[in-house]
Amino acid sequence: MAFSGLDIYKLLPKTNCRECGFATCLAFAMQLAKKAVSIDKCPYLSPEAKKVLESSSLPPIKLITIGTGEQKLEIGNESVMFRHEEKFHRPCGLGFVIDDSLTDSEIKDKLARIAKLSFERVGQKLDVNLVALKQVKDAKRFTEAVKLVSGLTTLPIGLISEDSTALKDALITLKDKRALIYRATKENFTQIAPLAKEFKATLVASAPDLNSLSTLTQELNKLGIEEIMLDTGNKTISEKIWDLTQIRRLALKKSNRSLGFPAITLINKADPYEEAMEAASYICKYSGIILLRNIEAWQTLALLTLRQNIYTDPQKPLQIEPKLYPIGATNDKSPVLITTNFSLSYFTVLGEVEASKVPTYILSVDTEGMSVLTAWAAEKFTPDKISDTVNKLGVKETVSHNRLIIPGYVAMMSGELEEKSGWQIIVGPKEASGIPSFLRNL
Amino acid sequence: MAQDLMLEKWSGKISTVTIGATIADGGTRKHSIKIGGEKSLPNLFKEGAIPNKTQIAFEIWDAPPTDWPDELNKIYGSYYKDPITWAKTCVEKYKATCLCVRLQAAHPDFGNKTAQQEAQFIKELLKAVAVPLVIIGCGDDSKDSLILPACSEAAKGEICLIGSAVQNNYKTLAAALSADGHNIIAESPIDINIAKQLNILISDMGLPLEKIVINPTIGALGYGLEYAYSIMERARLAALSGDKTVASPFICFVGQESWQVKEAKANAEEFPAWGKETERGIIWEILTATALIQAGADLLVMRHPLAIEKINKYIEELYQC
Numbered sequence: 125m126a127f128s129g130l131d132i133y134k135l136l137p138k139t140n141c142r143e144c145g146f147a148t149c150l151a152f153a154m155q156l157a158k159k160a161v162s163i164d165k166c167p168y169l170s171p172e173a174k175k176v177l178e179s180s181s182l183p184p185i186k187l188i189t190i191g192t193g194e195q196k197l198e199i200g201n202e203s204v205m206f207r208h209e210e211k212f213h214r215p216c217g218l219g220f221v222i223d224d225s226l227t228d229s230e231i232k233d234k235l236a237r238i239a240k241l242s243f244e245r246v247g248q249k250l251d252v253n254l255v256a257l258k259q260v261k262d263a264k265r266f267t268e269a270v271k272l273v274s275g276l277t278t279l280p281i282g283l284i285s286e287d288s289t290a291l292k293d294a295l296i297t298l299k300d301k302r303a304l305i306y307r308a309t310k311e312n313f314t315q316i317a318p319l320a321k322e323f324k325a326t327l328v329a330s331a332p333d334l335n336s337l338s339t340l341t342q343e344l345n346k347l348g349i350e351e352i353m354l355d356t357g358n359k360t361i362s363e364k365i366w367d368l369t370q371i372r373r374l375a376l377k378k379s380n381r382s383l384g385f386p387a388i389t390l391i392n393k394a395d396p397y398e399e400a401m402e403a404a405s406y407i408c409k410y411s412g413i414i415l416l417r418n419i420e421a422w423q424t425l426a427l428l429t430l431r432q433n434i435y436t437d438p439q440k441p442l443q444i445e446p447k448l449y450p451i452g453a454t455n456d457k458s459p460v461l462i463t464t465n466f467s468l469s470y471f472t473v474l475g476e477v478e479a480s481k482v483p484t485y486i487l488s489v490d491t492e493g494m495s496v497l498t499a500w501a502a503e504k505f506t507p508d509k510i511s512d513t514v515n516k517l518g519v520k521e522t523v524s525h526n527r528l529i530i531p532g533y534v535a536m537m538s539g540e541l542e543e544k545s546g547w548q549i550i551v552g553p554k555e556a557s558g559i560p561s562f563l564r565n566l
Numbered sequence: 567m568a569q570d571l572m573l574e575k576w577s578g579k580i581s582t583v584t585i586g587a588t589i590a591d592g593g594t595r596k597h598s599i600k601i602g603g604e605k606s607l608p609n610l611f612k613e614g615a616i617p618n619k620t621q622i623a624f625e626i627w628d629a630p631p632t633d634w635p636d637e638l639n640k641i642y643g644s645y646y647k648d649p650i651t652w653a654k655t656c657v658e659k660y661k662a663t664c665l666c667v668r669l670q671a672a673h674p675d676f677g678n679k680t681a682q683q684e685a686q687f688i689k690e691l692l693k694a695v696a697v698p699l700v701i702i703g704c705g706d707d708s709k710d711s712l713i714l715p716a717c718s719e720a721a722k723g724e725i726c727l728i729g730s731a732v733q734n735n736y737k738t739l740a741a742a743l744s745a746d747g748h749n750i751i752a753e754s755p756i757d758i759n760i761a762k763q764l765n766i767l768i769s770d771m772g773l774p775l776e777k778i779v780i781n782p783t784i785g786a787l788g789y790g791l792e793y794a795y796s797i798m799e800r801a802r803l804a805a806l807s808g809d810k811t812v813a814s815p816f817i818c819f820v821g822q823e824s825w826q827v828k829e830a831k832a833n834a835e836e837f838p839a840w841g842k843e844t845e846r847g848i849i850w851e852i853l854t855a856t857a858l859i860q861a862g863a864d865l866l867v868m869r870h871p872l873a874i875e876k877i878n879k880y881i882e883e884l885y886q887c
């Protein structure tokens with residue numbers, strides 16, 4: 125729960141000694157409420173008050189980091205139940221489970237396939253985030269396999285095992301790599317927790333119901349474990365969504381600290397379509413990490429695209445800089461296609477122009493990130509606006525012809541635009557998929 | 567510490583729309599389907615009843631589609647010239663429980679069939695298959711205002727779902743459907759206020775709110791899906807909180823949107839990193855559907871039989887709880 129300035133003021137010494145750099149305790153309290161200063165600036169705060177304030181300023185869902193370096197995965201810090209209320213902040217991690225019972229070459233093959241799972245959509249890179257090794261064989265084989273995996277991937281690593289001897293050896297191999305351990309239960313946490321602490325690993329707390337889960341995380345806290353993720357075991361999709369929803373609600377709305385951690389879900393379905401449907405459900409509904417078994421480019425591309433959609437800021441659609449973009453070996457005879465600066469519009473047009481192999485200019489008009497039709501309806505994509513952009517961005521200086529191509533959906537403005545701009549207006553196709561044949565037949 | 571759950575209490579309820587009239591209801595359908603009726607958010611069965619499963623309608627056209635990708639042409643191509651057989655195949659071979667027929671042949675570029683011809687086609691279709699029907703116009707507004715009322719009359723008493731009514735063009739359709747006892751699709755461009763307004767306007771024309779299904783105009787996965795997703799969530803929250811003007815079930819044209827995007831169509835030679843194209847098209851339709859089910863979709867119009875089979879299985883699993 126966030127405190128107001130006045131709530132904080134009540135906890136301060138009220139001596140107005142100015143040592144914090146503010147004229148009064150109240151002024152300092154106001155800044156604290158805005159999170160503009162650190163509580164450490166007041167040397168006279170009582171330990172009790174400090175504790176209360178520190179915990180109140182913690183995010184309701186803890187930020188958890190797994191792995192190190194550029195590919196580290198950070199999840200948590202979520203603040204809403206529905207994306208339209210603000211946004212979902214930290215895209216959930218997508219990872220793959222590999223059994224240690226596979227041969228070394230099978231494991232290598234899987235890692236090689238995982239390494240290829242990197243895509244680019246609407247100007248963003250989409251990557252997978254985790255490799256989780258599961259112990260099926262003995263401790264020796266597990267450690268061996270962990271060594272193999274950690275030598276071949278730079279992705280964060282998860283360890284799926286409840287065998288503390290095996291885990292210890294594996295963690296020695298992964299020293300300083302901030303691994304993820306799956307899992308601590310009511311039965312084994314006294315053995316597993318010390319390992320998580322010693323090796324600074326994130327520990328998944330697992331219990332079939334929220335009551336026991338909450339008790340377990342509190343026990344772990346007592347043992348000094350702070351980096352925790354939550355798991356409620358094997359369930360049907362709807363039961364799982366119920367758990368994930370309750371966990372997020374209780375953390376956000378009841379400030380329940382014992383459930384204030386991101387959740388992890390493991391999927392156990394052989395069919396890649398069915399596995400993807402289940403994963404998609406958890407991408408939509410609050411899972412922090414989702415672990416899959418199938419490694420298929422088409423499946424991963426679709427899931428990462430869904431994650432990108434769900435985690436896009438609804439208030440700030442992805443935009444690109446309004447500009448005249450030359451695509452391919454353009455010259456002064458190249459056609460000029462007009463679109464908006466909504467990333468999706470631009471990149472869709474770009475993809476088709478590239479596919480056409482016809483060198484073309486794309487002029488992106490500043491529509492504040494709205495798509496063609498939305499912008500037209502909101503009067504951000506008008507003949508005036510387009511004429512202005514054409515003049516400002518030097519289209520006349522770039523090409524020697526006088527033709528502009530507008531999207532088929534705004535054919536209705538062609539007359540007015542022709543008048544306002546003095547250019548000849550050609551109506552292009554409605555759907556971007558029509559662009560290649562349109563350009564080739566121009 | 568005992569962990570109390572946090573339950574939402576909703577005062578509102580989504581209206582239940584029935585599609586298809588059996589003999590007992592005065593029609594000729596073998597069964598009817600019910601959509602809507604939710605008293606809770608998707609999947610949250612413990613907070614309120616979710617009595618009706620999401621339904622799927624197979625999409626068929628009465629003129630050969632020109633922009634369907636090979637993956638679909640492989641399956642349906644031999645029926646394109648014979649929509650009645652196409653319809654029968656969906657029902658008999660793929661076990662369709664509902665069909666959505668798009669009257670594309672009325673479009674000036676696709677044959678320009680007259681209202682009378684389309685009405686005749688609907689009569690034949692109703693004889694050929696016994697599942698409930700969704701009937702969609704060809705997309706040419708002036709043509710649709712002629713053919714849809716004629717088809718409404720031809721299907722009188724069969725309780726079809728017919729559309730789409732839009733803000734500037736709903737009166738003729740609403741009047742016709744109300745006279746013939748059908749349900750209407752109210753289409754709004756990803757805008758919750760327009761959706762509300764349109765529902766009010768249509769109900770003022772004599773079609774009760776219980777006869778309206780909202781088409782929130784979705785985008786495919788990767789192509790604006792998140793806009794419809796959030797509009798649907800917002801509308802559902804408003805409806806469950808008691809706003810009756812948006813308490814209608816949603817119809818989502820999943821097949822139409824997902825099969826036109828590059829990721830569903832491009833071949834694997836062109837984009838080797840994207841994986842096999844057959845599976846890629848199917849997963850695109852499947853995940854578009856999955857996400858929309860999570861946002862509250864009640865009726866999905868889909869194309870690929872395998873995608874439909876998988877989504878049906880998924881819906882069954884959602885009810886195991």
Ligand code: SF4
Pocket residue numbers: 136137138139140141142143144145146147148149150152165166167168169
């Ligand atoms: S240092 Fe502490 S006691 Fe002194 S004015 Fe600042 S807040 Fe008040």
